[in-house]
Amino acid sequence: MRIPFTKMQGAGNDFVVLDETRGRLGLTPAQYRLLADRHFGVGADQILSVRAAPHAGVDFAYAIHNADGGEVENCGNGARCFARYVHERGLSPRPTLRVQAAAGVLELRLGSDGRVGVDMGAPVFELERIPFDAAGLQPRAQGGWQVWPLALPADLSPTPQQEQVELSVLSMGNPHALLRVASVAEAPVAQWGPWLENHPRFPRRVNVGFLQVLGRQQARLRVYERGVGETLACGTGACAAVVAGIRHGWFDEAVEVELPGGTLRIEWPLSRHGLAASVQLIGPAETVYEGVIDLPDLPERP
Numbered sequence: 001m002r003i004p005f006t007k008m009q010g011a012g013n014d015f016v017v018l019d020e021t022r023g024r025l026g027l028t029p030a031q032y033r034l035l036a037d038r039h040f041g042v043g044a045d046q047i048l049s050v051r052a053a054p055h056a057g058v059d060f061a062y063a064i065h066n067a068d069g070g071e072v073e074n075c076g077n078g079a080r081c082f083a084r085y086v087h088e089r090g091l092s093p094r095p096t097l098r099v100q101a102a103a104g105v106l107e108l109r110l111g112s113d114g115r116v117g118v119d120m121g122a123p124v125f126e127l128e129r130i131p132f133d134a135a136g137l138q139p140r141a142q143g144g145w146q147v148w149p150l151a152l153p154a155d156l157s158p159t160p161q162q163e164q165v166e167l168s169v170l171s172m173g174n175p176h177a178l179l180r181v182a183s184v185a186e187a188p189v190a191q192w193g194p195w196l197e198n199h200p201r202f203p204r205r206v207n208v209g210f211l212q213v214l215g216r217q218q219a220r221l222r223v224y225e226r227g228v229g230e231t232l233a234c235g236t237g238a239c240a241a242v243v244a245g246i247r248h249g250w251f252d253e254a255v256e257v258e259l260p261g262g263t264l265r266i267e268w269p270l271s272r273h274g275l276a277a278s279v280q281l282i283g284p285a286e287t288v289y290e291g292v293i294d295l296p297d298l299p300e301r302p
């Protein structure tokens, strides 16, 4: 099957974008994995599918597959690229779009400064909806919120004294765990990322953020993404980090988050609208190139 695609990136989080507005391509998880493969395919953190609106009230539907082939609920950097893609192809003349993702409806705005804003909806804190299994765990207060201690396996402990990590957990439509670290440059992302991603306390696995607080409006973040590994940026991860930091009392309601691939602005006007306030994500979204790939039939093994 010959498939036209567009390679895009937002703060270095990179995507293969597929036009499915005239019908589904019906790709298998193995074909998504091949598209994402940096050696044998195109290479991407996620594959984004632009689909026709499933109902009145939205302009399009948005499907997201991680590099491991699994379908996921939400992707913030991808949403910005989605808006840029639709605009560049003239698929909609409107500067503001409503898009149905598995996590809910996102509102996308093309800004006059070249950046794209996304209304990501409200964060979710109910443990069953993240989901996070806290059975038998005792949370500890940290600022205005709580953290959950998890025992650190001896072989992952940087010092014999460190026996646990403390996690803030929440969902931005997809699950996130955040650890506050003294320096992202020295954070054990490659060691703790896969351990926490697959920890049995997270039944749907989790995206793991390592957050360094630089000031009340400035942060650094590295994210080990579920189904991918460490990425150059994660939009929902940046939203989750700022939401957690605001609840703990570390941040004001607007924060510039520096990630390895670029800077994202996150706003959560909590003081005006409470916990149900929508999180705003603002950042770059660019087309890198367009291409066509011959995808072999790759049926999924039962």
Ligand SMILES: N[C@@H](CCC[C@H](N)C(=O)O)C(=O)O
Pocket: 013, 045, 046, 066, 072, 073, 074, 075, 076, 077, 078, 174, 175, 207, 225, 226, 227, 228, 231, 233, 234, 235, 236, 237
């Ligand atoms: N890169 C994304 C998040 C993509 C999905 C994530 N890996 C998951 O499994 O939930 C972003 O920009 O939000």
